[in-house]
Amino acid sequence: MKCETTANLIHAYLDNELDLATALDFEAHLQACEPCRLQLQTLKQLQSTIKQAAPYYQAPAALRISLQQSLNATGNEHNRFRRRFSAIFKPWQASQWVTALAMLLLAFNLTLLFKQPAAVNQLSEEIVSSHVRSLMTDHLTDVASTDQHTVKPWFNGKLDFSPPIIDLDREGFPLVGGRLDYVDARPVAALIYRRRQHLINVFIWPENQKDTHAEYSDSHNGYNLISLKSHGMNYWVVSDLNLKELMALKNLLILP
Amino acid sequence: MAHLDKTARFNQVALQHLDAAYNLARWLTQHPQDAEDVVQESYLKAFRHFDSFRGGDGRAWLLAIIRNTSYTRIQMNKKSQMDVFDEAIHHDQFNHAAETNGTHRNPEQLVFQALDRELIDAAIKTLPVEFREVIVLRELEDFSYHEIAGIVGIPVGTVMSRLARARGMLRNQLAQHFKPESSQ
DSSP states (O other): OOHHHHHHHHHHHHOOOOHHHHHHHHHHHHHHHHHHHHHHHHHHHHHHHHHHSOOOOOHHHHHHHHHHHHHHHHHHHHHHHHHEEEEEEHHHHHHHHHHHHHHHHHHOOOOOOOOOOOHHHHHHHHHHHHHHHHSSOOOOOOOOOSSSSHHHTTBBBBBOOOOOOBTTTTTBBBEEEEEEEEEETTEEEEEEETTEEEEEEEEEOOOOOOOOSSSSSEEETTEEEEEEETTTTTEOOOEESHHHHHHHHHHHHHOO | OHHHHHEEEHHHHHHGHOOOOOOHHHHHOOOOOHHHHHHHHHHHHHHHGGGGGOOOHHHHHHHHHHHHHHHHHHHHHHOSSSSSOOHHHHHHHHHHHHHHHHHHSSSOOOOOOOOHHHHHHHHHHHHHHHHHHHIIIIIOOOOOOHHHHHHTTHHHHHHHHHHHHHHHHHHHHHHTTTTTTOOO
């Protein structure tokens, strides 16, 4: 890679937007080129300065309260209108909803539209707690390795199942390690992946007939989670990473 | 019953991002009152369009609405102003000053010490709005190029080039305040 190319890619590199092959080429060039290395250094410092020193304006408390009030008012109006509407067009509306619902279920195969049962809500809170706890203590991993061939055998003898572990480094989700955890009254595997500065816990345990919920995504205290079943396993993916990228990880995990 | 679900879901998706929404509106309109108005307007729009929100990143969805509403507000404000602040000229003057200082000419390592919030605040404020926008979305909100492209409505390549220019402008401005570290 030449300096000219490096100069064009430097921002994408800084922002972790380069694919692995290009990033490696970039780093190789930097090892041999001091001016480019200095340029990156300066850019990194600028970025960290901006991140640390730029004001992040928080919404005034009065705004939050006033918003909640006006949203409730709009909601009430909305609801009153719908009730009047449905009273007049009742039979037609019912059959329309049934068709729409059936189509929606076929198309998405999700039950996201329905309110989740209390048990699932409780479990998702437990999952978030486990995630946060793992970040707070020195106990993020029991086995720290980016290699699935090291992490997977570590679980042998510690769990009554073998957790599927895949390498997602090329897709931008490097493996950090594995940990034994305890969720929903049973020992489970926790795999830790990373996306930029965000850590992601993936809890895995065998599927149980009594777990009746289908794919589900939620958010608790700013943490996003996705839960689903695949290949006979329950997966719970939790992180402060945004939901879109978390979904991308989820899709990669259930591929093979 | 359906209404309760919708409000509860909306609150969960949108209200948790109120600070991000206000922050973006504030940076774009550069005025606290305008920012509040933009947020109010945007949230009502978002609530009305919530049925078409199919899940995914609520923050990105909401900030796209905030962004558009902010731009409309900026246009409205411009029309009612008698003298428009010509950012292009102002910006060039800053650049010129930086050039004569000669502190940014070559890739010397510039050491930015622990900085005044006011200094950074002022520097970002001098950026034209489309450059301010990408800096806020990237550095303060941590969005990917792809997400920024979606929120702003530009190609990913343009996100990268705007970010590069914005960072260059900021570097030039801030460089006036810092001595280059001697590489000897």
